[in-house]
Amino acid sequence: MLLSIENLSIRLPGRGDRPHAVKNLDLTLQENEILCVVGESGSGKSVTASAILGLLPPELKVESGRVMFEGRDLTKLSPAELRQVRGAGIGMIFQDPMTALNPLQRVGDQIAETFRIHTDLGKAEIRRRVVKLLTDMHLPDPELAARVYPHELSGGQRQRAMIAMALALEPRILIADEPTTALDVTTQAQILSLIRELQQRNRMGVLFITHDFGVVAEIGNRIAVMRMGEVVETGAADDVLNRPQHAYTKSLLAAVPLLKPPDRPPPEDGLEGHAALSILNVQKTYRRGLRRTVALKDVTLRLRRGSTLGIVGESGSGKSTLARCIVRLLETDGGAIEIGGADITRLTKQEWRKEARRVQMVFQDPYASLNPRRRVGELVAQGPVIHGARLADVMPKVRELFGLVGLDPEAVDRFPHEFSGGQRQRIALARALAMEPEILVADEPVSALDVSVQAQVLKLLADLQRKLNLSMVFITHDLRVAAQICDRVAIMQRGEVVEEGEPSRVLVAPQHPYAQALISAIPGRDWAMRRESP
Amino acid sequence: MRTVRFFLTSPAGIIGLVLLVLVLAMAASAGTLYPNDPLSLAGRPLQAPFVNPRFVLGTDSSGRDVAAQMFHGARTSLLIGISATLVAIVVGVLVGSISGYYGGWVDVTLMRITEAFQTVPNFILLLVLVVIFGARMDLLAFMIGLVSWTAVARLTRAEFLTLRQREFVQACRVLGMGDLRIIFREILPNALPPVIVYASIVMAFSILLESALAFLGLSDPNVASWGKLIADGRRVLRTAWYVATMPGLAVLIAVLSVSLIGQGINDALNPRLRRD
Incomplete structure (x- = not known):
């Protein structure tokens, strides 16, 4: 010993x-x-x-x-x-x-x-x-x-x-x-x-x-x-x-997400006329002095209304940049991002502020994404209040949202530090939903959470999507999570989409060499295959 | 509330608070204890303290009551200290937050201006301003503030540079919140603690600056001031040490009290020193 x-x-x-x-x-x-x-x-x-x-x-x-x-x-x-x-x-x-x-x-x-x-x-x-x-x-x-x-x-x-x-x-x-x-x-x-x-x-x-x-x-x-x-x-x-x-x-x-995607019959009709979000040939280059880093290279993706598009990649693949372009935290250098047929990259800042409610975002770190000095009810009400509603009028809806994401509606008067990581992510979710968005962009929303909490939040996301007919862009580095929640996945490498399709194909029989490498590198893959084979 | 409780467990903070209350009491009671003009001639010049009950702290070389000047001087010092600090904080926070939030050319421009102020020693700058604009009390407070905002601006800017990257700021932008609201309602409250601590240093420094001006005879001539009394006492230092010593001690206590309080606030806001 x-x-x-x-x-x-x-x-x-x-x-x-x-x-x-x-x-x-x-x-x-x-x-x-x-x-x-x-x-x-x-x-x-x-x-x-x-x-x-x-x-x-x-x-x-x-x-x-x-x-x-x-x-x-x-x-x-x-x-x-x-x-x-x-x-x-x-x-x-x-x-x-x-x-x-x-x-x-x-x-x-x-x-x-x-x-x-x-x-x-x-x-x-x-x-x-x-x-x-x-x-x-x-x-x-x-x-x-x-x-x-x-x-x-x-x-x-x-x-x-x-x-x-x-x-x-x-x-x-x-x-x-x-x-x-x-x-x-x-x-x-x-x-x-x-x-x-x-x-x-x-x-x-x-x-x-x-x-x-x-x-x-x-x-x-x-x-x-x-x-x-x-x-x-x-x-x-x-x-x-x-x-x-x-x-x-x-x-x-039991909380470890399965590798094998659940059976989801793909919709029979095509994407035409059903796209909630179209990303067309989007380019983004970071410039710092003379250094140029290409973050997005001609990215084209479509999100069907009411479905989830997973964007998977390692650090530096451009997935977070893409998420930030969709909510206009970053400006694109070329291409178009269409929501309901209109290109949002052409709106002025003021015009976009009015449209902002249509796309909302949930961030990765539930400890950094809530202002520590505001009560959580106020945080959730913030969006509608900015757009002209009175706080007192919004509060009943805030309580309702707290119930919807599985929190005690009476907790609205507490501060963020009184909640656990998983609860905070629920609050962040409620804040996004308060705007009644058409599209929810979730940037690694469960990566900072423990596996059992992660399973609960993923389940909540799936439930809400069904209930509210949300269209969702789900950014993750975790292929297991992607397999469980996405209707389609896109695999990104160095700013490019190298493979896109239904998870049952992309995550099981990938074509592109990088996608293959990524999937064979999933830790515990052999164990998962054995565990999941009937 | 928690912060107040922690403040009261810091020895530095308590000593500072006691000393400040002392100075405040002097300023508050000046009008009732010494209702007459402290700068009027009151008796025989250069009487020693604790001898004549009419002049507890003695008289200066022109026969003015030292105690009356000390009490009224406390008013001057506190008034200058507080209002100059307010000016410095407001200007500094405005410049620093806008500079830190927007970055880019806004930041470059504002920071070059800040540096321009920093390259000139602030007392020299103050002298120039006083010579040009005169030395009325209200102007003086403004001018002292104007030469001491640069450090506040740099501090605020540094806080903003890190805070603006935080996800909660991005979340506000995604909600469609306007820039001014993000700067002043969301980021600023998170950036303030170090600025508040620094305010005590600005205040201590303002009190010193005013005393220094008065010592050179450049402060408002119609107002009693510790610095003026020190200048007067300097000429008779070898024969009547007490004229300069008393106001000198007062300046020391006032500056010490404010910086000790700053230390106390710093301890109270520092989570690593918190034990509960």
Whole structure:
């Protein structure tokens, strides 16, 4: 046994919703295995990881229990002793490789630092080892990668540099805290296979923290499911994923959207005369000084009235730019966006303000999209009030909308911070619906939410669409979500639509090589196929 | 309410508040305690303090009551401090918010103007203004405000630059909200906390500027002022130290009180220092 956490309890400060961040936790990590710790936000999984290396924030105190590593209790070590363990005995990688790397130091120097601290190797030897490490990380040009600064690397390359740093001294344990969450799906697949390869080569024990069951299925040997600071179920990956015992595990797994699109008969008549939104040859180029970035290249798409068009792509594909052009947060450089036959890109700013109610938007981050200083009822009423209604007249409708999106109508007087992420997204949805729009543009509306909340919000969106006959543009990077909610999907890459059609075709038998790559990179695809085949 | 409660747990804030109340009390009671013109001759010049009960703090070199000048001077300082700060905040917030929200050429133009003000030391600029426009109290407050808005503008602009990117601002635009409403009703309340903290520094500085002007004999000659009293005391510093010392202490206390309050507000608004 490499690491054993025994009866660990960590106290939360003050009067939170629960007294302990982690309570009576027992976990063991064996040599040569990947243990995935899965849970939703607030389940205590990251606190557990931090506790192992003594990285807890000062408000959190270990109340009882031990963390045994090589015969020593890590919770009892002095700061100096802990520094010997960190890096040398246990390596760690984090979610955001950009903030975990020092932007003012060359990548090679940062990795070399690990050697300088823990060994007395000479300069030339350290250099040699740094380049060898970066070669092991499959970076295309390791010599160059050592010389550049973090911002000159892509997200995936930065995460590789981080892993190189964590593994420099060949630690016996690697702790990975959501290491692929900030990455695109194709990059994620590469990083996962890299971690797996290095783990097997060094016979390391890996403690892998994640919220994503797809990732778990891809990489885990064993799984521990956490809820509210407690482990509710542990077992071999195959058992937990396919024969879960605990009710909570079952509900979490049930909330993971299926890969297989549901059967939806396509409408018999064509699109002619039924288009709520036509995007025709739209162009958009960002200019900054002399640098030009083409964000949209001749994009043409149609949205049928009362249906959902999914726009799927990785970061930089132009999907969010397109969403912002449709609501005119951004001006296009060419082409037309027609709503009800009229080109909205030709309206003046004043004319558009009057028309604005026809297209509304729900944003990705429910914590940033609501003004923290306004009551939520007021926020929802804001749209009609801007367009001339009196607040008192709108309030009954606001309450009705609160009911419609599944919130307590009496909650209108509260402030945004009193609501959870999922509730806030419902408020944002109510705000958009208050304008009675014809078209709803949803930009990654469930990406910041936990999987169980995500399932509820997706269901709500589908219900509302049916009830209100909404036409919806749904932007997402998550192909599972797209498969479940969209009538048609368009896959974008570098500003272009590379494939468009019904999900049952595009997501099952894609034609374009990029679409194929994207779909084969979905984490846990094999597990999903097995789970979903009858 | 929470902010007020946190303010009252900060030692700096409480000390500042007590000192400010002291200065306020001086200003408020000046009319009843010393109803006569504080600048009129009252008795024999250069009497030491705590000797003659009629002149508790003594008299200056022209035989004017030092205590009366101190109390009326508190009025001057507070009046100048508060109104100059208001002018600076209004101008600074206007320039900063418009500059930060619109960006582009609007930002470039406004920021070049701000820099033009910043390159001239503000006391020199103030002297030029006073020489041109004279030194009536109301004008003085305006002019002091006019030389101290630049930092407020830069601070507000910085806040706006980050806040305008936030999704709630985009959400307002999607609803069809007009720019002015977005700037002043949606973004500004979120941008204000650091500006309010900075206002205390502007106020402390305004009080100093007015005292400095009065020390040079350039402030309104018809108004009692701490700076004027210090200037008068300077000439007799070796024989009658108390004439300059008393108003000097008053300036120190007033400036200290305002900056301590600023510190207190800063602590109260800083979520990291909050413990509950």
